[in-house]
Amino acid sequence: MRKGLSSFNLVSAALGLAFLYLPIAILVIYSFNASRLVTVWGGWSLAWYRELLADGAMLESAWVSVRVALVSATAATILGTLAAVALARGGRFRGRLLFTGLLYAPLVMPEVITGLALLLLFVAIGLDRGFWTITIAHTSVTLCFVAVVVESRLLTFDRSLEEAAMDLGAPPLRSFLLVILPLIWPAIAAGFLLAFTLSLDDLVIASFTTGPGATTLPIRIYSEVRLGVKPEINAICTLMIVLVALGVIAAAVLNRGRASRRAEAVDLTAKL
Amino acid sequence: MRRVFPPACSILPTLRRFLAGLSFDNYAALGSDRLYLAAYLKSLEVAAFSTLMLLALGYPFAYAMARAPRRLQAMLVMLVVLPFWTSFLIRVYAWINILQRDGLFNQMLLALGIVEEPVGWLSTNTAVYIGIVYSYFPFMVLPLYAALEKIEVSLHEAAADLGAPPWKAFWRITVPLSRPGIVAGSLLCFIPIVGEFVIPDLLGGSATLMIGQTLWTEFFANRDWPIASAVAVVLLCLLIVPILIYQHRQAREIEQGG
Numbered sequence: 103m104r105k106g107l108s109s110f111n112l113v114s115a116a117l118g119l120a121f122l123y124l125p126i127a128i129l130v131i132y133s134f135n136a137s138r139l140v141t142v143w144g145g146w147s148l149a150w151y152r153e154l155l156a157d158g159a160m161l162e163s164a165w166v167s168v169r170v171a172l173v174s175a176t177a178a179t180i181l182g183t184l185a186a187v188a189l190a191r192g193g194r195f196r197g198r199l200l201f202t203g204l205l206y207a208p209l210v211m212p213e214v215i216t217g218l219a220l221l222l223l224f225v226a227i228g229l230d231r232g233f234w235t236i237t238i239a240h241t242s243v244t245l246c247f248v249a250v251v252v253e254s255r256l257l258t259f260d261r262s263l264e265e266a267a268m269d270l271g272a273p274p275l276r277s278f279l280l281v282i283l284p285l286i287w288p289a290i291a292a293g294f295l296l297a298f299t300l301s302l303d304d305l306v307i308a309s310f311t312t313g314p315g316a317t318t319l320p321i322r323i324y325s326e327v328r329l330g331v332k333p334e335i336n337a338i339c340t341l342m343i344v345l346v347a348l349g350v351i352a353a354a355v356l357n358r359g360r361a362s363r364r365a366e367a368v369d370l371t372a373k374l
Numbered sequence: 375m376r377r378v379f380p381p382a383c384s385i386l387p388t389l390r391r392f393l394a395g396l397s398f399d400n401y402a403a404l405g406s407d408r409l410y411l412a413a414y415l416k417s418l419e420v421a422a423f424s425t426l427m428l429l430a431l432g433y434p435f436a437y438a439m440a441r442a443p444r445r446l447q448a449m450l451v452m453l454v455v456l457p458f459w460t461s462f463l464i465r466v467y468a469w470i471n472i473l474q475r476d477g478l479f480n481q482m483l484l485a486l487g488i489v490e491e492p493v494g495w496l497s498t499n500t501a502v503y504i505g506i507v508y509s510y511f512p513f514m515v516l517p518l519y520a521a522l523e524k525i526e527v528s529l530h531e532a533a534a535d536l537g538a539p540p541w542k543a544f545w546r547i548t549v550p551l552s553r554p555g556i557v558a559g560s561l562l563c564f565i566p567i568v569g570e571f572v573i574p575d576l577l578g579g580s581a582t583l584m585i586g587q588t589l590w591t592e593f594f595a596n597r598d599w600p601i602a603s604a605v606a607v608v609l610l611c612l613l614i615v616p617i618l619i620y621q622h623r624q625a626r627e628i629e630q631g632g
Contacts, residue, residue: 107438107442110434111434111442114435114438115435115438115439115442115450117435118434118438118511119453121431122454122508122511125468125469126457126465126468128468128478129464129471139476203621206624207617207621209624210561210562210566210617211565211569212565212568212586213566213569213571214606215569215606215609218589218606222599299459300459303463303464305461305572306572309594310593320461327463327470327576331471335467336471339461339468342460343464346456346460346461350456350459354452
């Protein structure tokens with residue numbers, strides 16, 4: 103693509119970015135509004151954050167969400183990485199196309215379908231709904247995202263490193279742990295962070311699979327939002343935006359610097 | 375682990391009893407009530423129109439991203455990815471803030487003298503379209519950018535050398551070569567929008583009853599699980615072809631080296 107921006111390009115880039123960020127900026131600014139009326143500016147204040155800290159139910163939900171996200175992202179990272187290794191290194195095994203298809207389906211599947219299907223599964227096998235059913239549901243959905251991130255990393259790195267390790271007599275497990283894992287860990291970490299944020303954000307799947315005593319933050323926010331705009335909701339949304347932004351930036355930084363990893367890889371093979 | 379299998383003679387009657395308990399009544403109910411048909415059609419209509427709008431808005435933006443200098447490109451990708459991972463719920467809530475009766479949008483229109491009194495934007499089709507286009511914008515832009523960014527500079531130079539005016543080069547070279555991005559972006563938006571729940575529920579009114587909301591109501595308000603499941607199965611049947619096309623393309627893409 104030819105480089106250099108025409109004025110038309112500049113205008114469309116500026117408008118696009120304004121469209122993406124203005125609504126979020128307004129939400130964040132109004133979370134610091136002193137006035138109770140969401141639309142009248144009454145000066146800067148941290149009142150709604152203080153109110154938030156005093157809201158036990160909201161904090162309880164936030165804690166449930168964080169625990170669900172931590173456990174499900176950890177499980178999804180392990181399972182997703184294994185699936186990615188099978189796809190990238192398994193060669194042309196039977197049912198490979200079906201396996202790839204099954205892995206990609208949840209990426210575009212409408213959430214209402216996934217949520218209802220998972221719930222019916224839990225009911226059929228007689229699991230009590232609550233913390234663990236949400237966690238299992240989130241694991242099953244987010245592991246696809248992890249697998250996609252890890253698989254594309256596995257397909258781009260130099261395979262001869264792994265072959266060298268095998269030639270030097272490292273058994274498969276050892277070459278996986280000492281050569282492949284250190285090479286793909288940025289993708290694994292990025293996958294974990296993405297799984298974590300997806301779980302933290304999910305409303306629909308959590309609503310279907312939740313049970314008594316396991317109200318996640320999005321479910322709580324949704325029930326408040328239906329009643330109208332409240333400055334306190336602006337405050338909790340702002341905190342979630344900051345958390346997600348930090349996670350995404352960390353993931354991007356981790357997934358960078360492939361060139362310097364090459365030297366590191368040569369180093370690692372020497373250790374075997 | 376030891377497993378004990380029941381003898382075949384006891385499986386068959388169980389299976390027969392199970393099959394006898396099945397019926398198509400729920401599907402018949404779906405067909406007999408116009409409400410469901412209307413909701414399916416509305417969902418397809420909203421998804422088709424918003425995908426077209428996303429394409430019209432996303433293409434110039436993705437084009438500008440692809441033409442930006444290298445350093446700036448990484449930054450722009452980051453800026454598009456960030457809202458992509460921010461909760462749908464939060465982004466829709468941001469628009470409730472703006473579109474409510476005494477919200478910023480009405481204040482702006484009043485100040486500019488475009489309207490005489492505040493307009494009720496919430497619970498309208500317009501609000502649903504704004505919410506959908508806003509939420510799915512990154513899903514459209516990223517695949518378009520990925521396709522546009524791969525196009526070789528020399529192709530445009532060759533076109534210019536052969537005397538093609540810029541618009542012709544754009545129409546005959548850029549657009550056809552970005553087709554994979556157009557298809558991927560459109561599918562990535564169209565499929566989930568058909569089943570969308572949060573946006574029409576919070577921003578729309580009774581005029582925008584989409585199938586995702588119908589399923590939600592059947593399940594949570596009416597507690598009619600069989601009907602909700604039938605609604606989901608029919609929705610899946612509607613979407614199975616676009617989903618298969620999407621999967622096939624993605625699988626091929628990643629095999630070719632991500």
